[in-house]
Amino acid sequence: MCCSTHDELIPQIGVITAIKTETSDVKTFSVVLADGKGKAFEHMPGQCAMLSVPGIGEAMFSITSSPTNTECMEFAIKACGKLTDYLHTLEVGNQITIRGPYGKPFPVDDVLKGQNILFIAGGIGFAPVRSVINYVLDKRENYGDIDIVYGARSASDLVFQDEINTRYKNDIHLTVDRQEEGWTGNVGFVPAYLKELGFKTDKTAIVCGPLIMIKFVLAALLEMGFKKEQVFTTLELRMKCGFGKCGRCNIGSKYVCKDGPVFRCDELDTIPDEY
Amino acid sequence: MYKIDKDNLPELFKFLTKNGTDVFAPVRKGNQVNFESFTDEVASTLDLDTLKTVRSPKDFVLPQVEHLFDATIENKQIKLETSPLADKPYVIFGVRPCDVKGIEVLDNVYLKDPVDKFYQARRAQGVIISLACTNPQQTCFCKSFNIDAANPQGDIAIWLINDSLNWKSLTDKGANLTTQVKHLLQESSDIDEVEACQKDIQLKIDALPYSRGLPLDKFTPDKLLEIFNDARWDELSKACIACGTCTFICPTCQCYDVKDYDAGKKVKRYRCWDSCMYSDFTLMAHGNSRNTQKERFRQRYMHKLVYHPDKHHGEFSCVGCGRCVNKCPSSLNIVKVIKSFEVDN
Numbered sequence: 001m002c003c004s005t006h007d008e009l010i011p012q013i014g015v016i017t018a019i020k021t022e023t024s025d026v027k028t029f030s031v032v033l034a035d036g037k038g039k040a041f042e043h044m045p046g047q048c049a050m051l052s053v054p055g056i057g058e059a060m061f062s063i064t065s066s067p068t069n070t071e072c073m074e075f076a077i078k079a080c081g082k083l084t085d086y087l088h089t090l091e092v093g094n095q096i097t098i099r100g101p102y103g104k105p106f107p108v109d110d111v112l113k114g115q116n117i118l119f120i121a122g123g124i125g126f127a128p129v130r131s132v133i134n135y136v137l138d139k140r141e142n143y144g145d146i147d148i149v150y151g152a153r154s155a156s157d158l159v160f161q162d163e164i165n166t167r168y169k170n171d172i173h174l175t176v177d178r179q180e181e182g183w184t185g186n187v188g189f190v191p192a193y194l195k196e197l198g199f200k201t202d203k204t205a206i207v208c209g210p211l212i213m214i215k216f217v218l219a220a221l222l223e224m225g226f227k228k229e230q231v232f233t234t235l236e237l238r239m240k241c242g243f244g245k246c247g248r249c250n251i252g253s254k255y256v257c258k259d260g261p262v263f264r265c266d267e268l269d270t271i272p273d274e275y
Numbered sequence: 276m277y278k279i280d281k282d283n284l285p286e287l288f289k290f291l292t293k294n295g296t297d298v299f300a301p302v303r304k305g306n307q308v309n310f311e312s313f314t315d316e317v318a319s320t321l322d323l324d325t326l327k328t329v330r331s332p333k334d335f336v337l338p339q340v341e342h343l344f345d346a347t348i349e350n351k352q353i354k355l356e357t358s359p360l361a362d363k364p365y366v367i368f369g370v371r372p373c374d375v376k377g378i379e380v381l382d383n384v385y386l387k388d389p390v391d392k393f394y395q396a397r398r399a400q401g402v403i404i405s406l407a408c409t410n411p412q413q414t415c416f417c418k419s420f421n422i423d424a425a426n427p428q429g430d431i432a433i434w435l436i437n438d439s440l441n442w443k444s445l446t447d448k449g450a451n452l453t454t455q456v457k458h459l460l461q462e463s464s465d466i467d468e469v470e471a472c473q474k475d476i477q478l479k480i481d482a483l484p485y486s487r488g489l490p491l492d493k494f495t496p497d498k499l500l501e502i503f504n505d506a507r508w509d510e511l512s513k514a515c516i517a518c519g520t521c522t523f524i525c526p527t528c529q530c531y532d533v534k535d536y537d538a539g540k541k542v543k544r545y546r547c548w549d550s551c552m553y554s555d556f557t558l559m560a561h562g563n564s565r566n567t568q569k570e571r572f573r574q575r576y577m578h579k580l581v582y583h584p585d586k587h588h589g590e591f592s593c594v595g596c597g598r599c600v601n602k603c604p605s606s607l608n609i610v611k612v613i614k615s616f617e618v619d620n
Contacts, residue, residue: 006357007392009343009533009546013353034353054346054353055535055542081560095353097346210561238559240533240546243389247530248549248556250578251564252499253585272503275564 008243011052011097012040017072019092022159025079026124027088028064030072031098039073040098044105045131046234046262050242051075052097053090057083060102060239060257064127066134073098076127076159102242103261106132106206106232115204116144120217122151122190122209126159128234128261129208137167147199151175151190151209155183173197191216194224201225207233207265211275218265228266235261235275251275276469277442277453277460281435285318287459288368294455297365299335301328310334310367323369323435326412327596331526332367332374336381336398339523339548343393343533346542360396366452369406372427373417373596377526378403379428380583380592384529402452403429407476409436414597416485416610422594425476434472441469485595485610490617496585503577507615512572514605519550521599521608522575527592530556551575576612 018030031051033040043049043063052058059081065074079088090096106112117136121129129148136143148171152158155176164172175186175193186193190213205226207217214233221231237256240246244258252271254260279287288298298313301322308325310332311317345356370378378398385394405427408415417424426432430449434441442460444453453460480486494502522528532549535542549556551574557564565571583592593609600608 006360007343008389009393010355010357013355054348054355054544055537057535058533058544084560094351095348097353097355236559236561237564238557240531240549245384245391245529246532246546246549247551247578250574250582252503252577253496253582270500272500274503274570 008099009241011050011058011099013095014040014051014098015095016090016092019090022076022161023157025088026076026157026159027079028074028076028159029087029090030065030074031096032072034095039070041101043067043073043101045108045135046105046128047101047103048242048257048261049073049075049098049100049102050239051083051087053083053086054097056086058097058240059083060236060242062128062131062234062261063101064130066131066138068135068138076124076130078124100242102257104259106234106262108132108135112136112204113142114144116202117146118199118203118205119146119148119150120190120194120205120207120209121149122213122217123153123157124159125209125213126150127208129206130160130163132206133168145203146171147197147203148172149175149190149194149197151177151193153177154180155185189213189216191220194220199224201227201230203230205231207231211235228269229264231265232262233265233268235263237275276463276466277457278463278465279440279442279460281323281438281440283459284321284440285313285315287456288313288318289315290456290459291366295364297363298368299332299365300368301325310369313368323406324410326408326410326415327371327598327601329598329602330524331377331596331598332370332403333377333381333526333528335365335367335401336378337385337394337529337531337548338397341393341546343544343546346544347540348542358393360392361400362396364400364402366402366404368404369433370403370427370429371408371596372405372422372424373415373420373594374526375403375405375427375429376417376420376422376594377596380527380587380590380594381529383587383590402431402448404431404433404449404452405429407432407434407472408480409434409472409476411476411480411483412597413484414600415480415483415595416489416597417595418480418483418486419489419491420591420593420595423477424480425473434469436468436472441465441472443469489610489613491580491591491613493616493619494580494584494591494613496581499577499581499585502581502616503573505616505620507620508569508573511607511612511615512569514607515552515568515572516605517552517554517568517571518604519552520602520604522550522552523548524598524602526594526596526598527579528575529592551578572607576609579609580613
């Protein structure tokens with residue numbers, strides 16, 4: 001699982017090689033090992049890593065870069081707590097600790113192969129989805145059509161603008177919650193926009209965003225004729241270890257860190273509604 | 276089989292400590308009995324009659340606080356100094372059969388997929404000398420979990436009969452330790468005496484109020500959602516004051532937190548016991564998945580009776596020690612929970 005020779009809880013030292021300001025409260029950090037040996041570990045889309053600044057705290061983050069990025073790992077992080085606020089004060093050259101990868105990835109090399117894929121994301125929920133999109137785009141011949149539906153509170157809250165305007169341009173459908181000056185795209189919540197776009201059900205859907213959005217998106221997809229077995233999502237609960245020991249991220253007998261974070265939506269019917 | 280007089284135990288412990296093995300044994304301090312490090316000073320307060328220590332021997336395999344590493348940050352460089360793994364042999368003497376099973380439950384979590392190396396190293400150094408329960412208490416219900424108080428497991432089993440300890444090694448670790456202290460033991464063939472003691476224990480156990488069978492068959496993983504959504508949790512959890520006592524004294528409660536302590540020149544990262552009974556256990560920046568005490572109370576019992584068995588081939592993570600029955604300030608406990616599910620809704 002890991003690269004630590006001691007215990008899984010002992011991290012490696014990483015260094016921040018680039019910081020990109022995405023929105024007023026989201027920055028994307030590029031991280032490599034401080035000893036010059038490149039990426040801290042290999043991962044698959046949907047997997048997570050524990051990042052920490054000793055003295056501030058340690059928390060789990062989804063890896064937003066694709067494994068096909070051989071240079072570094074990227075993390076799109078929203079400032080919303082003690083550690084994330086601190087991470088936002090860091091500069092290129094600062095060090096953090098990193099351990100992982102944790103969790104079950106999206107089934108990009110089996111179930112999703114050859115499929116048309118519909119990516120649906122809300123807000124910072126675009127972070128883990130970006131890893132899958134870039135993986136699929138880098139291995140384009142392995143997959144069918146792709147569509148991306150992405151919504152945020154406002155135009156200035158849309159992350160990964162560079163890629164939205166270039167790589168994703170022809171496949172992406174954007175929406176913002178409220179009408180605003182200069183915005184020519186759709187206005188409205190993601191579930192409603194999804195129904196408006198009226199996708200055919202010959203696709204596998206990947207959904208990530210706030211829990212409330214996931215629930216409404218799933219309802220919309222079912223209304224559109226999708227089956228739960230065609231929809232994958234990723235959940236998030238508080239974690240301390242990352243590998244099913246510390247006992248806090250369970251939903252029923254599933255640990256989100258180990259049995260998730262990626263779940264097929266029919267699996268959600270077998271676990272308690274406690275997330 | 277071997278024998279040793281109870282009065283000669285301090286001599287045996289002294290021999291072990293002199294040869295570099297820590298010995299932890301039940302010692303009375305004031306009105307509490309706990310496993311303490313054996314020294315000459317505590318020899319007179321050794322207590323093999325009190326059935327249960329207040330704290331379980333969980334402390335020795337999963338310490339309440341475990342140091343992971345020191346971190347220093349200088350000139351933007353982070354340096355880590357990892358805590359060494361346990362390398363000193365130790366003996367826990369007088370572990371009751373329920374608590375031996377408790378350690379086995381922890382083993383099933385910490386020694387598997389992935390192995391916790393701090394736990395593994397500490398566990399490997401320890402020899403468990405168990406003690407049969409000649410006087411089980413009213414609050415004991417180990418039999419419900421198929422634990423035999425007359426046949427303690429561990430590395431060496433002991434039956435205390437008329438101030439004499441009957442000593443039987445059960446594992447390689449136990450055999451090695453027995454060889455080490457052989458000169459202090461007497462050979463014994465009093466198997467009849469031990470068998471009579473076992474029969475006596477079993478009769479006593481059968482007469483206990485909770486031995487008549489708790490309806491554990493109601494708690495099966497296939498009924499997970501049904502039990503989770505049962506209305507009975509509202510009433511059961513009402514009196515819970517979220518003190519967390521049950522989780523700390525429980526021999527199988529295994530959840531931990533990872534925290535940093537800023538010691539000035541360096542940051543100490545450690546893990547420590549945590550409790551699912553506390554409101555910040557699942558608190559995140561975006562909210563809390565368990566907002567009420569009912570949800571937290573339910574989590575603890577669901578984990579013991581349904582979630583852990585679901586993940587560990589039907590093994591319950593309760594061993595019937597009865598500590599929560601004794602110590603809960605609101606008189607809540609797992610027996611009450613199990614019994615309340617006796618009748619289907």
